[in-house]
Amino acid sequence: MKLFYITNVRLPNDKGHGVQIAKMAEAFRKILGDDFELVIPNKAQPKGFDQTIKDYYALTNELPVKKLDILDPMFLSRYLSEAFEKPLFNLQILIFGLITYFFALSHRGIFYTRDFYLLPFLLLAGKSVYYEAHYFPTNKIAIWLHKLLIPKLAGVVVITNAFVNHFKEFNYKKILVAHDATDITFFKPVPREPNKKIIIGYIGRLSGLGEDKGGNILIEAFKKAYSKNRNIELSIVGEQQKEKIPGVTFAGTRPYNEMPYYFNLIDIAVIPFPDRPHFRYFMSPLKLFDYLAVGKPIITSDLPSIREVLTEDSAVFCQPGDSDSLAGGMEKLINDKNMRLKMAENNKFLAKKYTWELRVKKILDFIY
Numbered sequence: 001m002k003l004f005y006i007t008n009v010r011l012p013n014d015k016g017h018g019v020q021i022a023k024m025a026e027a028f029r030k031i032l033g034d035d036f037e038l039v040i041p042n043k044a045q046p047k048g049f050d051q052t053i054k055d056y057y058a059l060t061n062e063l064p065v066k067k068l069d070i071l072d073p074m075f076l077s078r079y080l081s082e083a084f085e086k087p088l089f090n091l092q093i094l095i096f097g098l099i100t101y102f103f104a105l106s107h108r109g110i111f112y113t114r115d116f117y118l119l120p121f122l123l124l125a126g127k128s129v130y131y132e133a134h135y136f137p138t139n140k141i142a143i144w145l146h147k148l149l150i151p152k153l154a155g156v157v158v159i160t161n162a163f164v165n166h167f168k169e170f171n172y173k174k175i176l177v178a179h180d181a182t183d184i185t186f187f188k189p190v191p192r193e194p195n196k197k198i199i200i201g202y203i204g205r206l207s208g209l210g211e212d213k214g215g216n217i218l219i220e221a222f223k224k225a226y227s228k229n230r231n232i233e234l235s236i237v238g239e240q241q242k243e244k245i246p247g248v249t250f251a252g253t254r255p256y257n258e259m260p261y262y263f264n265l266i267d268i269a270v271i272p273f274p275d276r277p278h279f280r281y282f283m284s285p286l287k288l289f290d291y292l293a294v295g296k297p298i299i300t301s302d303l304p305s306i307r308e309v310l311t312e313d314s315a316v317f318c319q320p321g322d323s324d325s326l327a328g329g330m331e332k333l334i335n336d337k338n339m340r341l342k343m344a345e346n347n348k349f350l351a352k353k354y355t356w357e358l359r360v361k362k363i364l365d366f367i368y
Contacts, residue, residue: 201266214272
């Protein structure tokens with residue numbers, strides 16, 4: 001039976017979920033062939049995103065996509081105050097939900113989505129629905145909706161083991177843990193010219209979901225390490241420079257096809273996330289798996305979600321939110337080349353367990 005992956009996103013885009021959807025769709029298509037179709041809204045692309053999905057995300061083959069025509073009310077946000085932005089977004093969700101309902105009615109198959117708000121429309125159409133959860137509800141209405149809809153789903157895919165325990169209250173029929181993954185062909189290690197300085201790198205935004213991702217702690221920790229060793233540099237890719245900080249470079253947002261260069265440029269990768277519920281239990285960051293693929297030793301906050309993937313053979317664990325602990329982790333790897341080299345080899349090997357194709361095979365075994 002045909003599998004439809006339907007999601008209310010514009011592709012390509014510069015967000016992490018865009019990468020995840022595109023790579024998943026490529027793997028689904030490789031295995032299922034014509035029995036798979038990616039379905040997205042037909043939204044106008046902003047300037048700078050005129051490439052095909054294949055070219056932007058460095059896919060092997062062109063990805064056939066069904067684009068559903070939609071009158072996107074978000075264009076009105078250009079003419080109205082910020083107060084109208086959220087209502088317009090909610091209206092867009094409702095419109096696409098209704099379009100999804102009529103599409104599902106007219107197509108026979110199984111439906112897969114990571115958009116919780118599409119579930120009622122797909123279930124109303126009488127379809128077998130699988131939901132990939134990337135967040136846990138925190139307000140009363142969202143929790144009530146999960147209790148109402150999750151039991152009606154054919155199955156739920158989650159990205160950490162912690163999700164399983166937290167989702168028990170929703171009475172799911174069946175559940176699968178599938179951590180995120182990487183493209184080990186795209187993110188392959190590339191030898192580079194020796195650098196006089198050791199480059200510590202963070203790839204991604206320093207804030208998201210309305211929360212700081214540990215950016216302030218990262219900067220504070222680096223300043224402490226830099227005061228003891230001027231032979232290091234911190235490279236942040238994904239943020240614009242707001243102030244000049246000695247030893248720190250900001251590369252801003254870069255196109256996805258440039259990512260292997262920046263991942264290979266660094267000597268030590270860092271994940272400084274704070275100890276908050278989302279980061280502690282419900283995240284599976286793509287950068288973690290891409291760091292593995294290029295064979296980088298990692299300094300990371302000691303969080304259960306990270307511990308599901310990494311051990312001391314792959315990373316130095318630090319106390320979340322503690323700049324002294326993070327600075328100590330930096331110094332430990334800076335001063336121990338053998339540890340860096342050993343972790344690099346371990347991580348290249350570990351990355352082979354977390355490819356998109358293996359993830360999709362696991363999900364298809366769960367569905368079929």
